[in-house]
Amino acid sequence: MNEATxxxxxxxxxxxxxxxxxxxxxxxxxxxxxxxxxxxxxVNCFTRALLDSKANLDKVAVVSGIGCTGRVAGYARLDxxxxxxxxxxxFATGLKLANPELQVVVYSGDGDLFAIGGNxxxxxxxxxxxxxxxxxxxxxxxxxxxxxxxxTPATAITSTAPYGVFEPTFNLAALAxxxxxxxxxxxxxxxxxxxxxxxxxILKKKGFCFIEVxxxxxxxxxxxxxxxxxxxxxxxxxxxxKVRNGAPTGECTLSKTGEIxxxxxxxxxxxxxxxxxxxxxTQALGDxxxxxxxxxxxxx
Amino acid sequence: MEDELAASIxxxxxxxxxxxxFTVTSGPGFSLMMEHIGYAAMTETPCVFVNVQRxxxxxxxxxxxxxADMMQARWGSHGDYGIIALCxxxxxxxxxxxxxxxxxxxxxxxxxxxxxxxCVGHMTEKVVIPEADKIEVTPRRYTTLPxxxxxxxxxxxxxxxxxxxxxxxxxxxVTGLTHDERGYPNMTVETQDRLGRRLLDKLKPMxxxxxxxxxxxxEDADVVVVSxxxxxxxxxxALQMARQRGxxxxxxxxxxxxxFPAERIRELAGRVKAFVVPELNLGQMVLEVERAAAGKAKxxxxxxxxxxxxxxxxxxxxxxxxxx
Numbered sequence: 001m002n003e004a005t006x007x008x009x010x011x012x013x014x015x016x017x018x019x020x021x022x023x024x025x026x027x028x029x030x031x032x033x034x035x036x037x038x039x040x041x042x043v044n045c046f047t048r049a050l051l052d053s054k055a056n057l058d059k060v061a062v063v064s065g066i067g068c069t070g071r072v073a074g075y076a077r078l079d080x081x082x083x084x085x086x087x088x089x090x091f092a093t094g095l096k097l098a099n100p101e102l103q104v105v106v107y108s109g110d111g112d113l114f115a116i117g118g119n120x121x122x123x124x125x126x127x128x129x130x131x132x133x134x135x136x137x138x139x140x141x142x143x144x145x146x147x148x149x150x151x152t153p154a155t156a157i158t159s160t161a162p163y164g165v166f167e168p169t170f171n172l173a174a175l176a177x178x179x180x181x182x183x184x185x186x187x188x189x190x191x192x193x194x195x196x197x198x199x200x201x202i203l204k205k206k207g208f209c210f211i212e213v214x215x216x217x218x219x220x221x222x223x224x225x226x227x228x229x230x231x232x233x234x235x236x237x238x239x240x241x242k243v244r245n246g247a248p249t250g251e252c253t254l255s256k257t258g259e260i261x262x263x264x265x266x267x268x269x270x271x272x273x274x275x276x277x278x279x280x281x282t283q284a285l286g287d288x289x290x291x292x293x294x295x296x297x298x299x300x
Numbered sequence: 301m302e303d304e305l306a307a308s309i310x311x312x313x314x315x316x317x318x319x320x321x322f323t324v325t326s327g328p329g330f331s332l333m334m335e336h337i338g339y340a341a342m343t344e345t346p347c348v349f350v351n352v353q354r355x356x357x358x359x360x361x362x363x364x365x366x367x368a369d370m371m372q373a374r375w376g377s378h379g380d381y382g383i384i385a386l387c388x389x390x391x392x393x394x395x396x397x398x399x400x401x402x403x404x405x406x407x408x409x410x411x412x413x414x415x416x417x418x419c420v421g422h423m424t425e426k427v428v429i430p431e432a433d434k435i436e437v438t439p440r441r442y443t444t445l446p447x448x449x450x451x452x453x454x455x456x457x458x459x460x461x462x463x464x465x466x467x468x469x470x471x472x473x474v475t476g477l478t479h480d481e482r483g484y485p486n487m488t489v490e491t492q493d494r495l496g497r498r499l500l501d502k503l504k505p506m507x508x509x510x511x512x513x514x515x516x517x518x519e520d521a522d523v524v525v526v527s528x529x530x531x532x533x534x535x536x537x538a539l540q541m542a543r544q545r546g547x548x549x550x551x552x553x554x555x556x557x558x559x560f561p562a563e564r565i566r567e568l569a570g571r572v573k574a575f576v577v578p579e580l581n582l583g584q585m586v587l588e589v590e591r592a593a594a595g596k597a598k599x600x601x602x603x604x605x606x607x608x609x610x611x612x613x614x615x616x617x618x619x620x621x622x623x624x
Contacts, residue, residue, distance in 0.1 A: 025473070028484060058469040063313070074473055074485060079466040081316065082475035082485075083309060084339050090306035094313025094321065095466060102317065102467050123302040 036230020
């Protein structure tokens with residue numbers, strides 16, 4: 001971290017108020033994220049999206065898995081669940097089916113959602129389960145020491161690949177589209193306005209929605225790859241990002257130093273899981289089909 | 301769901317959404333569910349896991365009976381925690397005890413295992429299903445406190461905290477990390493000790509006074525056959541044959557195998573000659589019987605690697621030997 005960026009060049013007034021504070025569990029601050037980490041930026045965008053979407057916050061639930069991004073659930077002042085590694089999506093599926101009026105947001109990292117939890121991601125997308133999946137992709141397993149993830153680009157140095165990664169990486173956007181997601185977008189933590197707007201869009205859209213956020217990990221990814229600090233990552237994202245809305249996701253593979261294609265790639269209408277369930281059961285059973293009780297009330 | 305990893309946590313998402321939920325599996329599927337049994341124990345999520353046991357390890361004996369997951373049911377997930385396990389021995393009990401399992405899971409906020417075996421799982425017998433309003437259902441104990449006064453893991457007098465569900469404005473946080481009474485991660489030695497002990501201690505009533513068991517002829521017994529599940533029905537035949545020979549043989553059938561009713565066995569150990577423990581494994585619950593008997597009575601295992609049930613003669617032979 002550059003020394004200069006640590007200085008605060010002005011005095012913070014006593015009555016200063018951060019508009020995202022009401023959305024956070026301030027009693028849990030300071031958070032665990034490193035200086036220069038992008039996860040906090042994504043949380044800021046998310047809280048702005050919640051504000052702008054005018055969602056009823058009592059009806060928004062956040063489900064996270066394990067890892068640095070997995071800690072988002074612990075800081076969001078919402079009904080929030082910090083589940084097991086890789087299983088945020090199936091937990092969220094149960095939550096949504098038991099209480100369909102909830103807006104269920106899965107907020108987790110690339111290792112959690114696409115390595116250990118990859119199977120659940122493709123099946124939830126296939127079902128078009130009404131979940132909003134936000135994946136902070138820092139291209140490594142950060143919390144555990146910077147090991148190679150399925151998203152680590154070729155030739156990058158990691159703690160488990162000291163001579164460089166040689167495995168092909170996942171293209172998350174193409175995977176999400178192929179599996180059936182209704183909405184697929186990618187932004188970086190440089191694109192705060194676009195990201196917040198994308199998050200607001202998915203909060204208003206039905207079906208399985210996916211946003212990938214490319215985010216810096218200065219401590220464990222950039223340091224080994226001599227890519228500088230958090231600010232250097234912002235400059236890098238600014239230079240290398242190309243907004244190409246509607247780009248074929250197959251052409252949006254990420255590499256260590258190449259173009260970062262960002263934008264909204266997919267926005268389509270498909271019946272979601274509950275609509276499909278209802279349609280099939282009504283066809284098979286006619287009047288005998290009774291809508292499942294969404295949730296037990298406290299009297300039952 | 302796509303796999304057992306998913307099923308075993310989807311049910312827990314459903315519970316926090318306000319539903320009652322369970323999942324069913326056998327053998328390898330039960331192994332896959334272990335992490336989430338720990339999550340249910342840690343987050344005190346009431347839910348039910350049904351395991352129709354088959355022979356193992358690994359793929360083992362699909363659709364052939366065994367009772368070899370009894371220790372796994374108790375200890376399978378990492379860390380210290382407690383669960384309840386029930387062992388039905390008939391289709392009627394599968395119905396009745398599933399209701400009991402849900403009720404106990406709500407009362408103690410623990411995962412409850414229904415430990416069937418292939419024979420009981422595939423058995424066809426008459427089942428009486430009572431009118432819905434005749435079935436006793438333990439409701440989820442939701443808090444009556446307003447959100448600002450409510451702490452998610454603050455234990456009540458019975459050591460069990462009250463619940464809430466998502467969407468009711470409590471803005472609560474659930475984590476599998478060691479947590480304080482607010483539900484916030486707190487990885488201090490003190491919090492770990494307090495939480496870990498409570499997760500075990502809250503089940504004490506089930507281990508002792510409220511253990512479910514079926515007994516017969518214990519008053520003057522010289523030998524007590526301790527069994528559960530399908531083996532208890534085979535043991536019944538062996539008990540009949542033993543009594544015909546004039547042996548004072550008593551029956552102790554474990555219905556709730558976990559928490560193990562150690563005090564009941566300890567009390568019996570002081571006045572009987574021996575326990576005979578037939579089970580479709582190479583020695584699992586017999587270890588608990590030995591532990592509780594603590595040398596005061598002989599403990600004779602009648603082990604069987606599974607694939608079919610015992611021959612009643614094998615159990616009879618052990619009873620006869622024990623009575624001498």
